Amino acid sequence: MKDLTDLALQKAKEAGAEYADIRIIDSKTESIRVKNGAVTGVSSRDNKGFGIRVLIDGAWGFASSSKITPEEIARVAQNAAAVARASAMVKKGEGVKLSPVESVKATWKTSYREDPFDVKPEERIELLLEADKRLKVDDAVRVTQGFMDLWREHQVFASTENSYIEQEITESGAGISATAVAQGEVQTRSYSGYRQAGYEYIKGLDLTGRAQKVGEEASALTRAPQCPSGYSDIILDPTQVILQVHESCGHPVELDRVFGQEASYAGTSFLTPEKLGHFKYGSDEVNIVADATIPGGLGTFAYDDEGVKAQRVTVIDHGEFVNYLSSRDTAPELGQESNGTMRADGWNRIPIIRMTNINLEPGDWDKEEMIRDTKDGILLDTNRSWSIDDKRLNFQFGTEIGYVIKDGEITGIVKNPTYTGITPEFWNSCDAVGNKDSWELLGVPNCGKGEPGQVAHVGHGAAPARFRHVRVGVGKW
């Protein structure tokens, strides 16, 4: 492999590159889908190729190909240089500046106990079919589904700054869902999890054990009252906190968004640079970190796709906004060095700033105590719908189910719960965060960003959290 990366870097330098890197990637995916007791799909996908990124005259160029041969590497290196020269026709002032990075030779891989790809497909199918069967609790449950996705990516990164890094990431994910249809109402309840881990994680999800409750709640939701409209205290379960953190904290602290680099597509950010260190993002209870080092997270690695070492960075410190997620070419604009968050969706995409594991740190509330302490509220569980404006201020989320809290006790459920707010107002209304025992490491495997589109797998650790006086039950039902 080293001969190929050396060739790429040499050809890039010959073509005039001030800086170049190459990533050669070989990945495989195995997916199983079951539905209504039948296997509706089993597929495997092999995908490999390489991408070369060059900086010429202060402007970026990138070219990629699925054909890993010396001839193609030479052609693609030249093509990347041609693309960079085209960029230089309309470049930024004096051009891109990169923050320094140490030269590294390293290898790293996800640690796991049981290689998921070694588990027989029959065994994996059987697990899903068994869970699927248990979802069908009554006639209202019309559609039962299960999925399992295994993913492995082997990447070699080499740069003209003498780094050579080999990393192998393995992820396992699975889930179930039940859709109930009755009296013109359609309601879905689901349970799933993703982790950088082996098959032991999928076993630990206990899909079969959880299936009956998922089916029962889907069915019950078709008979449940509509979530009332008005203002209410809400407690978000970790399954919803992760989406709240993802959309209203994770994205707005991406420094490329802040600098307008995503403006035409996903948008910009309200967290403009003058707010750094001077903005009360949330209440004192709110502590959020970007932690690429936590074992098992979907955003865990040893080095990012620019060869910068993985870090744990505090983003929100007792409510104060203190840090962005940055890259080698954005950090210098703030007089900083990259904090290592550049990741690419495969060999055919450039690295862009990505959430690593963006975690709401645990507070000191026991979850049951938080419910007991709530007079009138709704506990919202499992994201169903999400939308936020292009500066990440006005958001509206829906969850699968709402548990009604009256005088400190759960007294029933409501269907179609939604809530809406403005990001800093909302996080400043947070007055309780669950303790370590209630904290979970979860993941979002489908975070979209960039043009051409990139999908990232990002991690989120979260505990339940309570927010006061939030608008709920939006829209006409």
Added chain:
Amino acid sequence: MVKDLALLGKEKALELVEAALKASPGDQTEVLISNADSYLTRFANNYIHQNVAERNASLTVRVVFGKKIGVASTNDLDEEAVRRTVDQAAMIARLQKDNPEFVSLPGPEPVPEVAAWSDETARFGPDELARGVAAVIAAARAGGLEAAGAFSTTASELAVGNSLGVRAYQKSTVAALSTVFMGESQSGYAQARSRDVGAIDPDAVAGRALDKALAAGGAQSLDAGEYEVILEPEAVADMLGFFVRSSFSAMAYQEGRSYLQGKLGQKLFPDSISIWDDGLDPTGLPQAFDFEGVPKRKVMLVDRGVPVNLLYDSYTAGREPGRASTGHAGPAMAGGFGPMAGNLFMAAGDASIEDMIMATKKGILVTRFHYTNPVSPVRTLLTGMTRDGTFLIENGRITAPVKNFRFTQSIADALVGVEMVGRERRFVGGWRGGSLVPALKIARFTFTGVTEF
């Protein structure tokens, strides 16, 4: 620079399909090959900040034993990798349980020729893209604004064959330019998309974005609530895409998840609403066949206010005796989304945007939506934000730019309230194709929140 293209061409692509079919031990086998050369130049803050080229291929094999199906794919088209992928699909199929609802892969039908290719688009390289971007940026600078956006070209080919005799091949091109012009407190958006890059005029796209952005400065906050609304084509396409995906998919209908349950054939919307899917219409981005090689045809979805048909692939058609695929299959991978529309059209009306503004007492003009997401698909309830040019109309004229709204609105109810339909349609990109749609004036539209800009 001179671009060399990596496309295989019809003969070679179908030879590769043939070889993979021959290697398969399955009762039925399907082979899908796609291959593409793409360039995308992205700009922000009036300079090019990302600029990429990609050459990728893929081969997907679906092997069927009885009612057991296995799928495997690779992006390595070497002989050995192809054979390995066929073996892998066959191994997966053998390990499978029966899927009792599977009937058969589709049989062969004549595939029409469509005009999907432009030599000029295929030849366009990073230098030409940069020149187009430079023109857009010059217009933004002249207006004292900053431009962000992307200009891209793709040349691709798709080949499908199966053991029942389906053989289909098409090469296509697509070019797209989109931009947002931004100032201190305003933004304006415009886009264009075509198979022929020569049909995209960067100056015209820039001009539209500039006009919008200049008009949008100094936006005031207006209370949320129910307003008359004029949706420009980009907003209509966004809404229509969700409506068709959630309501007209035979899979959603068969599973009781569609809004149209029990409503097919009923008059739901005004006469002015006709919606169809047509992969053969050259005014869109034509496709001759779907991912199973079934030829495209015009499928009427809403005929003068009456929903009349659903979209089928071979699997969902197989669930209904006597039903055939309408040519809307996606690629054969686990967890398929079911049948999907790729070439939507909405009938034009006779109003101009100015006519609509003049007919509005108190309403909102929306340039486009942002981050739309279904809240309840069975109710067609959608939420999202307005973006890049939102204006208040009072007594027949635009009186002020306004801060962006959040809407939470049933699409079906919005269509019921359509009062005027635009006479000009714009082509807006979407999944593997796009939509050619007019602007709409709607009597009532529910805005449920306001943001700070």
